[in-house]
Amino acid sequence: MKLRDIAHSRTGDKGNTSNVSVIAYDPSDYELLCAYVTTDRVKQLFDGIVNGEVTRYELPGIGALNFVMTEALGGGVTRSLAIDAHGKSLSSALLNMDLPDDLRSGSYE
Amino acid sequence: MRTIRIGAGAGYSGDRIEPAVELAEKGKLDYLVFECLAERTIALAQAARLKDPSAGFDPLLEARMKAVLPACRANGVRIVTNMGAANPVSAARATTAIARQLGLRGLKIAAVTGDDVLGDLKNSDRHLDIGCTVEGLGNRIASANAYLGGASIAQALRDGADVVITGRAADPSLFLGPLIHEFDWAMDDWPLLGRGILVGHLLECAGQVTGGYFADPGYKDVKDLARLGFPIGEVREDGDLIVTKVAGSGGRVTAATVKEQLLYEIHDPARYFQPDVVADFSRVQVEEIGEDRVHVIGASGTPKTGELKVSVGYIDSYVGEGQISYAGPGAHERGRLAIEIVRERLALSGVETSELRSDLIGSNALHGENLSLGCQPYEVRVRVIGRTETLAEARRIGEEVETLYTNGPAGGGGAWKSAREVVAVASTLIPEADVRTAVQYFEA
Numbered sequence: 001m002k003l004r005d006i007a008h009s010r011t012g013d014k015g016n017t018s019n020v021s022v023i024a025y026d027p028s029d030y031e032l033l034c035a036y037v038t039t040d041r042v043k044q045l046f047d048g049i050v051n052g053e054v055t056r057y058e059l060p061g062i063g064a065l066n067f068v069m070t071e072a073l074g075g076g077v078t079r080s081l082a083i084d085a086h087g088k089s090l091s092s093a094l095l096n097m098d099l100p101d102d103l104r105s106g107s108y109e
Numbered sequence: 110m111r112t113i114r115i116g117a118g119a120g121y122s123g124d125r126i127e128p129a130v131e132l133a134e135k136g137k138l139d140y141l142v143f144e145c146l147a148e149r150t151i152a153l154a155q156a157a158r159l160k161d162p163s164a165g166f167d168p169l170l171e172a173r174m175k176a177v178l179p180a181c182r183a184n185g186v187r188i189v190t191n192m193g194a195a196n197p198v199s200a201a202r203a204t205t206a207i208a209r210q211l212g213l214r215g216l217k218i219a220a221v222t223g224d225d226v227l228g229d230l231k232n233s234d235r236h237l238d239i240g241c242t243v244e245g246l247g248n249r250i251a252s253a254n255a256y257l258g259g260a261s262i263a264q265a266l267r268d269g270a271d272v273v274i275t276g277r278a279a280d281p282s283l284f285l286g287p288l289i290h291e292f293d294w295a296m297d298d299w300p301l302l303g304r305g306i307l308v309g310h311l312l313e314c315a316g317q318v319t320g321g322y323f324a325d326p327g328y329k330d331v332k333d334l335a336r337l338g339f340p341i342g343e344v345r346e347d348g349d350l351i352v353t354k355v356a357g358s359g360g361r362v363t364a365a366t367v368k369e370q371l372l373y374e375i376h377d378p379a380r381y382f383q384p385d386v387v388a389d390f391s392r393v394q395v396e397e398i399g400e401d402r403v404h405v406i407g408a409s410g411t412p413k414t415g416e417l418k419v420s421v422g423y424i425d426s427y428v429g430e431g432q433i434s435y436a437g438p439g440a441h442e443r444g445r446l447a448i449e450i451v452r453e454r455l456a457l458s459g460v461e462t463s464e465l466r467s468d469l470i471g472s473n474a475l476h477g478e479n480l481s482l483g484c485q486p487y488e489v490r491v492r493v494i495g496r497t498e499t500l501a502e503a504r505r506i507g508e509e510v511e512t513l514y515t516n517g518p519a520g521g522g523g524a525w526k527s528a529r530e531v532v533a534v535a536s537t538l539i540p541e542a543d544v545r546t547a548v549q550y551f552e553a
Contacts, residue, residue, distance in 0.1 A: 008329060009369075010372065021368075062394065066375060076533065081496065083468060089475050089476070
């Protein structure tokens with residue numbers, strides 16, 4: 001199972017900081033997102049792309065998480081040498097995250 | 110309780126124009142807002158103004174105004190926009206001339222100024238977020254503009270302006286201004302101002318809340334993106350918001366489209382710093398109450414910081430780039446060889462780069478090696494790009510890619526090169542009291 005099966009996402013940019021939201025299609029999956037899509041897993045996924053900190057903000061009211069990643073845009077949108085200077089496609093990379101198939105039974109670590 | 114209808118007619122400077130015309134004609138709007146100023150735009154506009162004192166406003170201002178002014182006048186829709194960029198006064202003059210050509214006599218146009226703080230800031234020792242002071246940029250500085258709040262926009266509307274043109278203002282301020290004016294909101298009613306910021310935040314990117322930047326076939330389907338309708342906010346006096354769009358237009362407004370936009374470019378949702386308030390979106394809730402109608406509640410706010418963000422444009426460096434394609438069996442390997450050759454050539458010929466990046470487009474260009482492993486494409490496009498101190502050196506990078514035609518791996522095709530100056534943006538904060546805004550009026 002992929003994160004894409006239970007959540008959608010959008011990337012935003014400010015300077016050299018990228019934020020990527022993860023929003024549960026079904027609000028009842030929010031707790032699963034909280035348990036599995038951790039700061040450490042996101043940091044690991046974006047190893048080599050994000051050079052700064054990853055902070056997670058929780059929004060239970062809309063069943064969403066917001067990951068804020070510093071030093072993530074090659075020095076900032078206005079000076080980045082990357083083909084996607086805004087990092088708009090980072091949301092698609094995050095949704096490609098593998099989830100355990102037994103996610104809902106909660107037997108993963 | 111009174112409700113007003115605000116439409117968003119543009120989410121960036123190059124945005125589609127027809128959806129704005131559709132809103133002006135069929136949106137039953139009170140206000141139409143155009144947000145057209147990206148981080149760097151104003152620095153480029155400032156350079157244009159230096160060459161021609163009457164230039165420096167949005168290049169599409171005239172096309173947009175010609176397209177929407179007649180319907181706005183006929184339907185009593187007032188316009189607020191930051192298309193003034195580096196020259197709101199000239200933008201207002203140009204709009205006045207267009208209104209006259211269109212026979213819209215008596216139309217009142219306001220220009221909000223004061224965001225340009227370059228003169229005051231140029232020699233200051235204020236620290237920028239790039240690790241030097243403003244003064245340290247020397248003659249590389251191109252512009253310095255403070256993000257204005259909604260008060261001057263509200264003032265212009267109170268004085269009867271039909272069109273309000275600003276330079277740099279915080280994007281949500283363009284929506285907050287009309288709300289402050291219409292509902293007489295107190296400038297220290299933080300929860301109410303926070304709700305107003307949410308209205309602006311959800312609407313300011315136009316199509317991004319009505320199904321644009323959203324579609325993912327099979328997962329998130331959106332109909333008729335070629336005819337995407339732009340959003341309308343129905344805002345009640347107490348800040349209650351319904352997001353909707355013109356019936357029959359393309360796209361959709363759902364809880365999901367609103368949630369994605371709610372978090373777009375947000376860091377801590379409980380502390381979204383704005384000139385007039387620190388908005389709190391952390392307890393927002395959204396509910397679908399009809400087709401393309403989403404009710405949004407729960408935003409709040411805390412006192413403003415008293416400081417304004419200033420974005421400083423400066424000449425950062427030069428960038429040179431070259432691209433070339435390889436296809437068929439071994440395309441990947443030939444692409445890698447091409448990159449090695451270019452890197453060696455740049456070293457051999459003494460081109461100094463502070464940063465040099467190479468990508469295989471179609472293979473690893475977007476997210477690097479880690480996330481691209483194990484996928485072998487039929488074709489790759491080599492891209493080598495580097496940062497230099499001079500334009501001459503930047504040109505050398507693309508030239509070295511081009512010479513791969515006759516000196517590189519077999520079958521390289523479609524070489525392309527470019528070199529450009531990089532105007533980048535840094536930021537700092539200044540006390541709000543240091544910024545003196547003013548409003549000038551013109552009549553068609």
